[in-house]
Amino acid sequence: MYIPPMLIFKRIRFKDELKEGAPPGTIFACSESGWITSELFVKWLKHFINFVKPSKNNNVLLIMDGHTTHIKNLEAITLARENGIITISLPAHTTHRMQPCDISFFKPLSSYYNQAADKWLHAIIAKILHNFKYQGCLEKCMLKQHRIGRKRR
Template sequence: MGTPTVQNPKKISAPKGVKQLNKAASGEKGTLVTTCYIISASGIAVPPAKVFTWVNFKEHMFKGAPPGTLGLAAQFGWKNSELFAKSSSITALDIAKDNEVIVLTIPPHCSNHMQPLDISVSRSFQMHYNAAIESWMLHHPGSPLTIYEIAECVGIAFQCSMSPTNICSGFH
């Protein structure tokens, strides 16, 4: 899931005749950080993996991230097999197989019928992520959100959206 540094603003409505609103959104393109979360049908979510568009990952990019979050860096900021092979995903899959855990990967760009967590978890995550960015912007007027603050916003969204109730309803 993409977690950009630029907020996706909601529509703002005002009474007729009001010409000035106290709300602003960034006009810049921003940077995208890929957030990958792993969820169990039993309602458990492990800390996410974050893929930054950098050649090397730096620890200070994780201020406010959920404890245990995996930090990765890739030239284009996308998930790929080489990146996750370096982080011992192959070992994790072997452990899952040895313990009779079924790992289900869902192809991207499918309808919500093929991706059961789109509505229950992903939409909730995006809503809470946008709210966290909005809150950050209100507390830091005039400062653009950078990749160094994304982890904090993801931490807030992750805590709010990865509840057992949300996860189980997606698999239901």
Template sequence: MIRGAPPGTLAMANPSGWMTAELFVEVLKHFIKHSGSSKENPSVLIYDNHETHISIDSVNTARDNGVSILTLPPHSSNKMQPLDLSVYAPFKAYYHSAMDSWLLQNPGVPISIYEIAECVGVAHAKALTPANIMADFR
């Protein structure tokens, strides 16, 4: 399911297609592992306040591992979520372009969950650059 994905990618699936509080705890553990966050080396994680992100288990996991959680208000402006413009919009465009390319190279073959990571890998490499990430924080 993660063939062609960026290195260190975590893949999970839920039959409903939606994030759950239990899955988000696994995402948080993945962040802790790759960020090296600990009580001695704390970090700040900024994300939206969707109910699956602020469960007791996720808050406790974060606290126990030196992660301070900062949530953004729902439907906040681009001033609060600058990556919407500099990273996420280009990522979506590159992702759709990669999907279109895959479909053109595989006529008549429906794209499946197994090809999605490859398209994400292409978009990730182009959109999540240091220049793009820093652009809207100036």
């Protein structure tokens, strides 16, 4: 089952251009630290409920890490119980080994993301260089090379 992601940006104010190119159905949020908060976890849980459609007659198991925004969040715990979500928290400092999504989903996703980011970056650099905007970069490189070359003598 596909559940669109929640993207959390480290910033105070959200800008609509942050939505560009995101998967359909993605929800967006900001936090000062860039990490999830209790309020953002509740927002994500409502998003999860909207897509998964759990109920007391059709329970869903949600495996989480032991982050306080998950396990010490009364609003989230109540929301989960009311909607037939059974939660399991993995022991602290073990999620990198035990959490199924880290191994089966996020690791390959990270690899694919890095490949796509590299490809995008190369395309941007090629576009900039193609548009004859490399002179300033070339000048800095040549000056640096000149300084290094003079020091070697």
